[in-house]
Structures are given as C-alpha cells and as structure tokens.
Amino acid sequence: MKRTSRDIRTANRYHLLRQAIADSPVSRAALAEATGLSPATVATLVGELIELGMLVEAGFEDSGGGRPRGLLAVNAGGGALIGVDVAETYVHVEVVDLALRVLGRAHEELAPEDGAPARLVRRIAGAVRVATGRAAAEGRVLGAGISMPGMVDREGGVSVFAANWDWREVPLLALLAEHLPHRLYLDNPMRACMVAELWFGAARGREDAVVVNLGTGVGTGLAIGGALHRGVSNSAGEWGHTTLVLDGRPCHCGRRGCVETYVGAPGIMRTLRELDPRSPLLVGGDQTATVAALADALDRGDPTATAVLRRTADCLGAAVGDLVNLLDPEVIVLTGWVTRRLGDRLLDAVRGAVAWHALPRPSAGAEIVLSPIGANPVSLGAATFALEGALASNGRAGG
Amino acid sequence: MKRTSRDIRTANRYHLLRQAIADSPVSRAALAEATGLSPATVATLVGELIELGMLVEAGFEDSGGGRPRGLLAVNAGGGALIGVDVAETYVHVEVVDLALRVLGRAHEELAPEDGAPARLVRRIAGAVRVATGRAAAEGRVLGAGISMPGMVDREGGVSVFAANWDWREVPLLALLAEHLPHRLYLDNPMRACMVAELWFGAARGREDAVVVNLGTGVGTGLAIGGALHRGVSNSAGEWGHTTLVLDGRPCHCGRRGCVETYVGAPGIMRTLRELDPRSPLLVGGDQTATVAALADALDRGDPTATAVLRRTADCLGAAVGDLVNLLDPEVIVLTGWVTRRLGDRLLDAVRGAVAWHALPRPSAGAEIVLSPIGANPVSLGAATFALEGALASNGRAGG
Numbered sequence: 076m077k078r079t080s081r082d083i084r085t086a087n088r089y090h091l092l093r094q095a096i097a098d099s100p101v102s103r104a105a106l107a108e109a110t111g112l113s114p115a116t117v118a119t120l121v122g123e124l125i126e127l128g129m130l131v132e133a134g135f136e137d138s139g140g141g142r143p144r145g146l147l148a149v150n151a152g153g154g155a156l157i158g159v160d161v162a163e164t165y166v167h168v169e170v171v172d173l174a175l176r177v178l179g180r181a182h183e184e185l186a187p188e189d190g191a192p193a194r195l196v197r198r199i200a201g202a203v204r205v206a207t208g209r210a211a212a213e214g215r216v217l218g219a220g221i222s223m224p225g226m227v228d229r230e231g232g233v234s235v236f237a238a239n240w241d242w243r244e245v246p247l248l249a250l251l252a253e254h255l256p257h258r259l260y261l262d263n264p265m266r267a268c269m270v271a272e273l274w275f276g277a278a279r280g281r282e283d284a285v286v287v288n289l290g291t292g293v294g295t296g297l298a299i300g301g302a303l304h305r306g307v308s309n310s311a312g313e314w315g316h317t318t319l320v321l322d323g324r325p326c327h328c329g330r331r332g333c334v335e336t337y338v339g340a341p342g343i344m345r346t347l348r349e350l351d352p353r354s355p356l357l358v359g360g361d362q363t364a365t366v367a368a369l370a371d372a373l374d375r376g377d378p379t380a381t382a383v384l385r386r387t388a389d390c391l392g393a394a395v396g397d398l399v400n401l402l403d404p405e406v407i408v409l410t411g412w413v414t415r416r417l418g419d420r421l422l423d424a425v426r427g428a429v430a431w432h433a434l435p436r437p438s439a440g441a442e443i444v445l446s447p448i449g450a451n452p453v454s455l456g457a458a459t460f461a462l463e464g465a466l467a468s469n470g471r472a473g474g
Numbered sequence: 475m476k477r478t479s480r481d482i483r484t485a486n487r488y489h490l491l492r493q494a495i496a497d498s499p500v501s502r503a504a505l506a507e508a509t510g511l512s513p514a515t516v517a518t519l520v521g522e523l524i525e526l527g528m529l530v531e532a533g534f535e536d537s538g539g540g541r542p543r544g545l546l547a548v549n550a551g552g553g554a555l556i557g558v559d560v561a562e563t564y565v566h567v568e569v570v571d572l573a574l575r576v577l578g579r580a581h582e583e584l585a586p587e588d589g590a591p592a593r594l595v596r597r598i599a600g601a602v603r604v605a606t607g608r609a610a611a612e613g614r615v616l617g618a619g620i621s622m623p624g625m626v627d628r629e630g631g632v633s634v635f636a637a638n639w640d641w642r643e644v645p646l647l648a649l650l651a652e653h654l655p656h657r658l659y660l661d662n663p664m665r666a667c668m669v670a671e672l673w674f675g676a677a678r679g680r681e682d683a684v685v686v687n688l689g690t691g692v693g694t695g696l697a698i699g700g701a702l703h704r705g706v707s708n709s710a711g712e713w714g715h716t717t718l719v720l721d722g723r724p725c726h727c728g729r730r731g732c733v734e735t736y737v738g739a740p741g742i743m744r745t746l747r748e749l750d751p752r753s754p755l756l757v758g759g760d761q762t763a764t765v766a767a768l769a770d771a772l773d774r775g776d777p778t779a780t781a782v783l784r785r786t787a788d789c790l791g792a793a794v795g796d797l798v799n800l801l802d803p804e805v806i807v808l809t810g811w812v813t814r815r816l817g818d819r820l821l822d823a824v825r826g827a828v829a830w831h832a833l834p835r836p837s838a839g840a841e842i843v844l845s846p847i848g849a850n851p852v853s854l855g856a857a858t859f860a861l862e863g864a865l866a867s868n869g870r871a872g873g
Contacts, residue, residue: 083482226835235835236835282706283703283705283706283710295800297800297801299698299699299703300698300699300701302699304682304698304801305802306682306801306802306803306836306839307681307682307802307803307804307836307839307840308802308835308836308838308839309802310799310802310833310835310836310839311682311800311801311802311836312800312802313799313800313802313833313836314799314800316796316799316833317796317799317800318718318792318793318795318796318831319717319720320719320720321718321719321722321789321792323720328833330831390720393717393720394717396717397715397716397717398800400709400712400713400715400716401694401696401710401711401712401713401716401797401800402696402703402705402710403704403705403706403707403708403709403710403711403712404705404706405706432717432729434709434712434715434727436625436634436635436707436709437705437706437707437709437710437712439707440705440706440707440709441706
C-alpha cells in the first residue's frame with residue numbers, strides 16, 4: 076500500500092481543477108474555501124495549472140475595500156480531449172475543450188463483423204480522425220479516453236473480456252497506438268460514467284457516490300472519498316450479477332437470480348411477458364422499441380405498464396437499497412438509456428422502493444437523482460480519463 | 475468535500491505507525507520503502523511520533539559498509555489504550571500498551587435490566603475502572619474506545635439505535651464522561667473489527683478489504699484505500715439486511731430474505747430445523763450450544779451437519795461473492811463467534827462457493843481468510859479508535 080506524495084499532488088490537482096471548472100471565474104481565496112486546501116497549497120496548484128495551460132488569469136473582482144482579487148478561469152483553448160464510447164453496435168466519439176464545449180463528434184454504426192479486433196481498431200481510429208477533423212482542434216490534444224464494454228486491464232491497455240465479441244486479452248491500446256498519435260487511456264463505461272458525474276455531474280463535490288446504469292446490462296460505478304474506486308483488479312462496480320433472488324431467473328452468466336435479469340431491458344421485457352404474454356407493448360424482440368412503448372404507455376396510465384414499472388422499481392429498490400445500506404453514499408445517480416427513457420416515473424418509483432428497503436439512517440443520507448449529464452456520459456467520462464491522465468503525468472518536474 | 479492538509483497528516487501518521495508496529499524495530503529507510511512516503515516525510519513523521527512518545531530510538535543496524543542506520547521501536551510504555559466491547563449480554567474491557575500487550579482485562583455479564591442507559595453507563599464505567607486498576611497502567615491513558623451494538627453517531631457521541639434495548643438517540647459519551655476521565659471514542663463492533671484488522675490483522679498493508687462478521691447478527695466493515703470507510707452517516711457496512719432472496723425468510727427488520735436470516739446463527743439453526751426438525755444438534759433454542767454441536771458433528775462427518783454447512787456456505791458464498799464483484803477487494807476477512815466455532819471447514823466451503831458465485835477476475839484478486847486476531851477483535855478495535863484519536867488530535871501545534 077503505497078500512497079506517494081505524487082499521488083497526493085495528483086489528487087489535489089483533480090480536486091482543485093474540478094472546483095475551478097465548476098465555479099470559473101473564481102478567486103484563489105474562494106477555491107481555498109471550497110476545497111479545504113490551504114491558501115499556500117492552492118497558490119502552488121494554481122501556478123502548476125497555469126503552467127500546464129489549463130487555467131488562465133481572468134481579471135479581478137472587488138473584495139469589498141481591500142486589494143482587488145485576481146480571478147482564474149478555465150483555459151478553454153488549453154487543450155482538446157477525445158472521448159470514445161465503444162459499444163456493441165456503435166462507436167461514438169466526442170472532442171471537447173477544457174470548458175466542455177463539444178468541438179467535434181462522430182457516430183458510426185458497427186456491424187457484427189466489425190467485432191474482430193483488427194477491424195474494430197480501424198473503425199475506432201477512423202471515427203476518431205473524423206471527429207478531430209471536424210473539431211479542427213487548433214490546440215494540442217491532451218489525450219484520448221476509450222471506453223470498452225466488458226472488463227479491461229487499464230495498466231496493460233488490454234481488453235480482458237468482452238462477452239459479445241468473445242474477446243479475451245486483446246492488447247487494444249497497443250493496436251490503437253499504431254493508428255493514433257494521442258496518449259490513450261482505456262477503461263469501461265461504468266467507470267467512465269462515474270468520473271463524468273464526479274467532474275461534471277451529480278457527484279461533484281460529494282465524497283461517496285454510486286452511479287447505477289440501466290441499459291441492456293446493468294452496472295455501477297463507485298466513488299469513495301471523492302475519487303473513483305477501482306478495486307484491486309480494476310473491476311469494482313460489477314453489480315449486474317449481484318444475487319437478488321437465490322435460484323431465481325437464469326442469467327447469461329450461468330448463475331441465477333442476478334439483478335440484471337430483473338432490471339436490465341431484457342429483464343423488464345420478461346416481466347412484461349410474464350404479466351401479459353400478448354401485450355402490444357412487446358415490439359417484437361426489440362428492447363429499445365419496447366422500453367419506448369412502455370414509457371408512452373405509462374404516460375397514458377396503462378395498467379400493465381404501471382405494473383411492470385412497479386415490479387421493476389421494487390427489484391431495483393431492493394438492490395439499490397442494499398447499496399445504500401452497504402456503502403452509505405451521499406448520492407445515487409441513475410443513468411443509462413433505460414433510465415433516460417423512463418425518466419421521472421422510474422425515479423419516483425425507485426425513491427419509494429429504496430425508502431422501504433433501506434435502513435432509515437443511510438436512506439435519509441442518500442439522495443437519489445437522475446443524471447444531469449446529456450446524451451452520452453460515457454464519451455464525456457472517457458474524455459475525462461484523458462484529462463485526469465494529463466493532470467497525473469505532466470508536472471513541473473516534466474514527469 | 476474538504477480534505478485538508480491536517481487530514482493528510484493524520485492519514486500519514488496512521489500509515490507510518492501501523493508499519494512501525496508491524497516491523498519494529500525498523501529503520502527510517504525501511505519505513506520509507508514500505509510506505510511509499512518520501513524520506514523527508516518519514517523523517518518529519520518519525521520526529522512527531524517520537525515527540526508524542528509513541529516511537530523511541532532503539533539502537534543501530536549495520537548498513538553494509540555505510541553509516542550505521544538508526545532503528546525505531548514502538549514505545550510500549552508510551553501510553554495505554556482502553557478498548558470496551560459492549561454487547562447485549564456482557565461488557566468486555568481490555569487495556570493494552572502500544573506494543574499490544576494486554577495490561578488488564580475485565581469481563582462482566584449484563585442482565586436484561588442493565589440495558590437502561592443510566593445503569594449501563596455505570597456498568598461500563600465500573601468495568602473500565604476494574605480493568606485499569608488491574609492494568610496498573612503507570613503511563614498515561616491515551617483514550618478509551620467504546621464499541622456499542624447498533625447504530626452510532628460518532629461525532630455527537632450518541633447511540634442512535636440499539637434494537638435489543640430499544641435505545642434511540644442516547645447521548646452515551648456525555649453520560650460516560652460523568653464517570654470516566656478519559657478521552658472517549660464511540661463506534662460500532664463492525665467498524666471496530668475492521669480497524670483491528672487494518673492495524674494488526676489480515677488487512678494490514680492492504681488497500682481494500684472487507685471484514686465479514688458472523689454471529690447472532692451479521693455485518694461487514696469496509697476499508698477502501700487503506701482506511702475505514704464510514705459513509706455519509708457513519709453507517710456503511712450494514713450488510714446483514716442485504717436482500718439475498720427476494721420474498722424469502724422473514725427478518726426481524728420487517729423485510730424478507732435478508733442475508734442475516736440465512737447465515738446468522740438463528741438462520742443456521744433454521745436451516746438445520748428445515749433439514750431435520752428433530753435433530754439432536756438443536757440444543758433447545760440455544761444458539762451457542764447448537765453451533766458448537768454442529769461443529770462437533772462436522773468433525774465426525776455427520777451428514778445433516780454437512781448439509782447445513784453446505785447450504786450455509788452456498789448462501790454466504792453468493793452474498794460474499796456479490797461483495798467481491800462490487801468492491802473488488804484484496805482480502806475478505808471472516809470473523810465473529812460463529813466463524814471462530816466453525817473455523818477451517820467454514821472457510822473451505824465459503825472459498826469454494828465464492829469461486830463459483832463471483833466473476834473470475836475479482837474472484838482471483840480476493841483472498842478469503844479467517845481473522846488472525848484472537849478472542850476479542852472488537853475490544854482491540856475499540857482500543858485502536860483511541861489510538862487513532864490520539865494520533866489525530868495531538869500534534870506539534872498542540873491541536
């Protein structure tokens with residue numbers, strides 16, 4: 076267990092820049108007040124971030140009779156960040172500046188045959204080139220974060236396991252480096268969502284937070300002490316295969332009763348089929364269309380849709396309540412395409428179910444919210460990995 | 475989210491003293507190597523800990539031709555720590571020195587009528603006086619840690635909720651302070667077990683660890699990044715009421731299917747009754763006697779006892795596997811009186827079940843062990859809270 080002074084410096088840089096992005100323009104005194112760091116530490120860190128081109132001096136504010144105080148702002152032109160969200164069916168790339176303005180985008184559909192490693196690498200590199208071309212990023216690119224489905228070995232740059240493509244131990248970063256000149260950072264979508272919420276979303280300024288992602292699969296990202304919790308093998312947050320019902324519904328993982336089989340999109344469809352095998356809401360086998368039909372049916376008070384929501388929220392409330400009891404977080408952030416589609420109705424039902432399932436004390440401490448981040452938190456989070464990488468690797472010592 | 479330079483200093487003190495206790499006598503160079511702290515930081519921290527009377531110079535070691543290196547040792551006489559384990563049926567007090575030698579003990583049974591706050595406070599204070607009298611602690615007492623069942627508000631010194639005594643919001647520390655002259659620290663047994671493992675047990679030197687306590691109730695203590703994880707309302711680790719079987723066995727908490735109803739002592743007894751309602755292993759309603767009978771029956775290969783162990787381990791494996799997937803810890807430490815009684819047989823069965831239930835990557839990273847700490851990790855952990863308190867509150871600035 077080695078936590079070096081370098082780690083502490085990096086953590087302080089994250090902490091300060093996050094606050095500066097949130098409050099820009101802001102004085103050094105306000106940053107010290109907001110972060111709890113000493114004025115001397117703030118002065119040192121601000122100097123480093125100016126040198127790195129991430130902050131700039133931005134005029135003065137009146138300080139009520141005293142000497143006018145210098146203000147700092149995020150240097151939008153200080154560098155571009157590339158965020159890549161690779162999913163089973165698409166590659167989505169966003170290029171953003173340090174003020175989070177989107178400079179360029181690319182979105183390309185993937186065919187099943189694109190899942191071969193060499194081919195997928197070419198598709199990713201091509202999409203990145205399109206997006207950076209559109210961005211016409213004059214400044215330097217600080218790095219590119221790539222979110223891959225499945226499990227990744229971040230240090231080795233290896234996609235350890237991607238179920239749908241039957242990938243095992245693919246040296247993804249080494250392959251990508253042959254096509255792209257940027258510093259590359261690899262991680263998975265759950266952790267990308269969590270860092271996006273930590274830097275720019277509902278977990279900003281919070282110590283302990285959980286992002287719950289509901290899509291075809293389900294999973295979580297965890298933040299403890301204001302930082303992403305990775306675990307010893309960089310796989311923390313694997314929540315989809317938590318046992319909710321011992322010997323319950325069969326799961327593609329080979330076990331039974333996993334939470335994913337109740338609250339992932341296929342699980343929600345199964346609940347609907349159990350309630351009404353001939354429901355017109357079941358749009359073929361199409362998950363997206365069925366969840367959309369369910370959302371519309373909820374809007375018109377359809378009783379079957381209401382029952383599906385209630386059952387789903389009850390399962391989710393039990394499982395999220397267990398997270399609340401175990402981790403006692405300040406905030407639970409719901410995200411993912413199923414969450415975005417069902418919105419406030421899902422939120423209300425889940426809040427009620429968690430209040431019933433969780434113990435009163437941790438339940439009272441945990442806010443449950445929808446993610447405030449727009450359409451693609453994963454690519455934003457991937458770009459954030461590149462930002463964190465730039466903050467960790469650059470420094471006065473040139474390291 | 476304020477992490478001040480004071481917090482960092484305190485964390486570094488914990489980190490360094492923990493290592494020094496483990497390796498005593500030890501050189502500054504070895505401490506820097508083992509902790510990852512810079513030699514300058516180690517020198518400063520060692521100076522502070524010598525000033526606080528916790529470390530002493532202890533001769534020199536040869537450094538292979540160079541200047542002989544000064545060695546540091548824990549100053550056993552530097553202060554006594556009092557650890558109090560309050561349970562529903564007893565008060566157990568241990569007084570230890572900084573080298574963890576037990577200087578004095580007291581153990582007193584509680585009757586149901588002792589559960590009234592004023593009466594319990596007198597019983598606790600009496601037991602502490604007996605133990606310190608036996609300890610004849612010449613040195614100063616650095617503080618007393620008190621572990622209380624149920625939920626506690628640590629900052630306010632309030633026992634928020636103790637189910638068996640129907641306590642709500644009892645200002646325990648204020649009441650105790652009328653009887654005891656020591657600095658007092660309040661927390662619960664799960665967190666006491668976790669800090670004991672972090673400082674002196676199986677979690678020493680680990681970043682992320684979970685203590686799983688199996689007794690009448692069950693619960694966990696969590697360590698993330700080498701430090702106890704408390705959560706926003708100091709109630710993190712409430713794992714006993716995690717849903718293992720939706721709509722399963724009824725629980726005294728009012729919900730159903732909680733993990734406690736399957737792997738706590740009463741849950742194990744219920745499994746035994748389900749398998750054989752007239753089993754001679756069911757020693758009346760006595761949990762302790764039944765678990766002891768079960769352990770003996772396992773030793774002679776009794777098929778019913780073997781089946782009970784298998785079912786219990788399967789439930790525990792699913793629930794612990796979920797913790798492994800979610801938190802991706804380096805080590806899971808099994809503790810509590812049921813664990814101590816069933817020992818290696820339980821460990822082997824749980825290891826097998828976790829390997830089946832958890833995902834391969836986090837499962838490969840997580841060692842599962844029995845606690846190496848002797849009879850009462852709770853009182854040791856409570857004493858550790860007093861040690862941590864002394865490290866956090868004393869300093870050069872006299873704060």
